[in-house]
Amino acid sequence: MTDMLQVAKREIKIGLRNPWAYSFLILFSVFSISLLLVNSQNAVSGYSAITGSMLSLILYLLPLMTLFLGSFSLTGEKEEGSWQLLSTYPLGTLSFLIGKYVGLSVVLLTIVSFGYGLMGLISVLIGKVFDVSTYLLFFAFSCGLVLLFLAIALFVGSLSKNRWQALTFSVMIWFFTVIGWTTILISVLGLLPYLWIKPLLVVLTFLNPAELVRLFVVIKLGGGSVLGPEYYEWVNWIQQPGGSLIFFAVCLAWIGCSIAGVHWIWERGRSRG
Amino acid sequence: MRSERRVIFQVLAWVLLLNLALLCIAPSVLAKSLAKDAGLPSPLPSLQQLVDRAQPGDTIVLTEEKYAGPVIVNKKLKIDGRGTAILSNDTAEAAIRIQAAGVTLRGINILQHPAGGESAAIAVHANEAILEDVKIRTAGFGILLRDADHAAIRDNVISWLPAEDTADTKLGQKGNGIDLYNSHHYRIEQNTIAGMRDGIYLENSHRGNVNNNRLYSSRYGIHCMYVEKTQIHNNQGEFNMTGAMIMGVRDIHVYDNVFTKQSSNVNSQGILLFDVQNSVIERNLVEGNRVGIYIELSKDNQLIENAIIRNFIGIQFKQAEDNKVQANDFVANVIEAEATNSGENEIHGNYWDSAQGLDLNNDGISEIPYAINPFYQQLIAKTPAFQLFFQSPGMTFLSDMYADDREHWTTDSGPRMKINPLSAMPALSSGDAGEVKVLSDQTFILIIASLLLGTAIITIIYSGVSKS
Numbered sequence: 001m002t003d004m005l006q007v008a009k010r011e012i013k014i015g016l017r018n019p020w021a022y023s024f025l026i027l028f029s030v031f032s033i034s035l036l037l038v039n040s041q042n043a044v045s046g047y048s049a050i051t052g053s054m055l056s057l058i059l060y061l062l063p064l065m066t067l068f069l070g071s072f073s074l075t076g077e078k079e080e081g082s083w084q085l086l087s088t089y090p091l092g093t094l095s096f097l098i099g100k101y102v103g104l105s106v107v108l109l110t111i112v113s114f115g116y117g118l119m120g121l122i123s124v125l126i127g128k129v130f131d132v133s134t135y136l137l138f139f140a141f142s143c144g145l146v147l148l149f150l151a152i153a154l155f156v157g158s159l160s161k162n163r164w165q166a167l168t169f170s171v172m173i174w175f176f177t178v179i180g181w182t183t184i185l186i187s188v189l190g191l192l193p194y195l196w197i198k199p200l201l202v203v204l205t206f207l208n209p210a211e212l213v214r215l216f217v218v219i220k221l222g223g224g225s226v227l228g229p230e231y232y233e234w235v236n237w238i239q240q241p242g243g244s245l246i247f248f249a250v251c252l253a254w255i256g257c258s259i260a261g262v263h264w265i266w267e268r269g270r271s272r273g
Numbered sequence: 274m275r276s277e278r279r280v281i282f283q284v285l286a287w288v289l290l291l292n293l294a295l296l297c298i299a300p301s302v303l304a305k306s307l308a309k310d311a312g313l314p315s316p317l318p319s320l321q322q323l324v325d326r327a328q329p330g331d332t333i334v335l336t337e338e339k340y341a342g343p344v345i346v347n348k349k350l351k352i353d354g355r356g357t358a359i360l361s362n363d364t365a366e367a368a369i370r371i372q373a374a375g376v377t378l379r380g381i382n383i384l385q386h387p388a389g390g391e392s393a394a395i396a397v398h399a400n401e402a403i404l405e406d407v408k409i410r411t412a413g414f415g416i417l418l419r420d421a422d423h424a425a426i427r428d429n430v431i432s433w434l435p436a437e438d439t440a441d442t443k444l445g446q447k448g449n450g451i452d453l454y455n456s457h458h459y460r461i462e463q464n465t466i467a468g469m470r471d472g473i474y475l476e477n478s479h480r481g482n483v484n485n486n487r488l489y490s491s492r493y494g495i496h497c498m499y500v501e502k503t504q505i506h507n508n509q510g511e512f513n514m515t516g517a518m519i520m521g522v523r524d525i526h527v528y529d530n531v532f533t534k535q536s537s538n539v540n541s542q543g544i545l546l547f548d549v550q551n552s553v554i555e556r557n558l559v560e561g562n563r564v565g566i567y568i569e570l571s572k573d574n575q576l577i578e579n580a581i582i583r584n585f586i587g588i589q590f591k592q593a594e595d596n597k598v599q600a601n602d603f604v605a606n607v608i609e610a611e612a613t614n615s616g617e618n619e620i621h622g623n624y625w626d627s628a629q630g631l632d633l634n635n636d637g638i639s640e641i642p643y644a645i646n647p648f649y650q651q652l653i654a655k656t657p658a659f660q661l662f663f664q665s666p667g668m669t670f671l672s673d674m675y676a677d678d679r680e681h682w683t684t685d686s687g688p689r690m691k692i693n694p695l696s697a698m699p700a701l702s703s704g705d706a707g708e709v710k711v712l713s714d715q716t717f718i719l720i721i722a723s724l725l726l727g728t729a730i731i732t733i734i735y736s737g738v739s740k741s
Contacts, residue, residue: 009736012732012736013736013737016732016733016736016737017737047583047605048604048605048626049604049605049625049626049627049664050626052627052663052664053627053664053669055664056664056665056666056669059666060666106732110728110729110732110733111729113725113726113728113729114725114726114729114730114733116722116725117722117723117724117725117726117727117728117729118722118726119722120718120719120721120722120723120725120726121719121722121723121726123718123722124715124718124719124722130714130718131714132714132717132718132721135718135721136721139725178666178667179666179667179670180667181665181667182662182665182667182668182670182671183667183670183671185662186652186659186662186671189656190656194656197656197658197659198658201658201659201661205661211661211665214665215661218663223583223605226583226605226607226660226663226664227660227661227663228585228607228653228657228660230657230658230660230661231660231661
């Protein structure tokens with residue numbers, strides 16, 4: 001436990017001294033303020049195409065940022081040799097990984113909080129006030145995205161040998177899950193028997209954190225009906241009082257499984273030297 | 274909007290209670306009186322006798338609890354049930370048949386048991402009838418008007434009386450709530466009608482006014498056939514198959530109505546216009562329907578300032594042309610507009626929430642036309658499961674690459690930049706908004722935002738900047 005906290009502390013320190021973190025912080029702040037301006041032109045609360053496009057904009061930036069910072073941090077350990085050094089200490093791989101995860105999520109959530117805090121303050125100052133629940137949902141949406149993509153970032157970091165590889169993988173995964181997802185799924189599922197499409201789509205959606213979190217927020221914003229009668233049970237499921245808790249549990253399971261996977265890869269590497 | 278919902282609930286609950294009460298009272302009273310006067314031909318006081326004894330112009334006040342129908346009123350009378358009298362009818366005749374002009378019915382509760390044919394609780398065959406505060410439970414029709422002009426029908430409650438042996442009657446086999454044929458200059462106001470075939474059915478009846486009615490769970494809320502010069506306004510419909518079915522009409526004015534949640538059937542619509550000419554449909558709110566407004570074979574109509582929100586299809590044209598669609602608000606519709614075999618409709622100056630506009634001369638109208646990309650619509654028509662991708666970033670990306678046959682897309686020549694402030698209001702009611710707030714939004718956001726920013730800055734300074 002103390003090991004884990006030590007690793008996390010070190011990670012926070014390194015993370016917040018990393019110029020990359022600040023460039024992302026500035027980018028995200030500028031970006032969230034532009035979101036504010038987009039939203040303030042027409043005050044429609046609840047789900048609409050405006051909130052939909054805001055979700056898309058967040059979906060473009062946050063996963064990319066998370067994947068870069070997360071995977072670079074792990075490959076950095078390998079490249080700079082600090083992992084080789086740490087391996088000589090009595091430090092469990094799991095403590096190391098969880099420490100890394102916690103530390104990185106603190107760094108990323110700091111960036112996100114800074115952006116949202118700034119956006120909230122400016123919105124109050126210029127008198128364009130957000131609907132509170134929409135604001136909080138967007139914040140929760142961003143945090144959820146960051147935490148889920150960080151788990152993927154750890155995967156990328158442990159599989160790649162150096163930063164260049166990590167960069168390539170990250171961009172690939174980002175493109176696949178965020179932009180190419182629809183195109184690829186439509187083309188591939190279109191070849192399959194009709195009755196398989198929906199179940200497969202559901203399973204695949206649970207595997208793609210970007211879609212999972214997006215759909216949750218769409219339904220929470222009251223836009224469940226846009227998904228059509230095919231997904232009524234989902235909408236009921238999320239809108240019931242315990243729906244958010246179930247979603248939270250799904251996210252935890254997701255992160256848990258990924259860290260277990262990363263742990264396995266990392267252990268293999270350790271035992272083979 | 275919230276308080277309005279509460280009112281709706283109260284009305285519904287009240288109707289239900291009333292029905293229950295009627296159901297409970299009816300058999301027990303019937304049994305009691307049967308036991309008391311066993312052997313007598315008519316156990317209940319007959320309203321017909323009272324009517325026969327009265328002089329034209331009299332007012333009959335019903336003091337007993339229960340009366341037997343049917344009744345034929347053939348002179349000008351006023352019958353007042355004071356809200357408590359129950360008229361029960363077991364014959365196929367109408368419980369009350371009005372054959373003289375100027376009859377007033379007020380505060381009567383009617384149970385019309387027999388089904389089938391045109392069996393109705395009240396049949397009006399004379400002019401200038403006034404029906405007020407009448408509560409009807411019927412297994413047939415509610416109120417029938419035949420060749421009866423200048424009728425005033427207000428504050429009535431009509432609902433379906435299920436037969437004891439059948440559990441569920443199909444909507445199409447039920448009777449209509451209020452049914453007019455060849456009856457002109459009517460006023461139908463503030464009635465509540467639930468669970469019937471058509472809430473209000475108007476045929477060949479012109480120059481009337483239908484307003485402030487509440488129509489629930491029926492097949493069609495308001496159904497117009499061959500009607501002219503009629504005003505339909507401030508009505509409210511929910512959970513009907515179709516809110517307003519307007520067919521074969523001309524010169525009518527439909528405004529300020531609210532039709533929501535008409536989506537239970539594959540043919541559900543908020544407002545359907547079929548063979549409608551020269552009519553004005555304005556300031557209606559259609560929300561959460563399968564199709565918001567459906568227009569077929571109609572010409573020269575004006576659809577203005579309607580709020581079309583969260584429908585599966587916002588507006589659908591079929592063989593409709595020369596209609597003017599202007600200053601409407603389209604928000605969060607899955608498919609904003611769809612047109613098949615339709616000629617030129619003038620679509621200009623509407624607000625589309627997904628349009629990217631550019632207003633160069635600051636007149637509130639975008640200089641870039643908005644063409645509605647049909648890619649997504651075609652995709653989900655083929656595979657409905659793909660509706661999950663609605664407005665996902667990948668879908669936007671894919672749609673943008675598709676620009677085939679662009680000149681045939683439904684296009685708004687100059688979309689409006691800003692939403693009508695009135696339509697922004699109902700949108701607030703959905704979603705998670707609307708909880709009781711102790712703090713104002715502004716303070717709340719201020720607190721949260723400062724907390725977030727503060728925590729972030731402290732973390733950065735503590736671990737990033739300080740040397741330790």
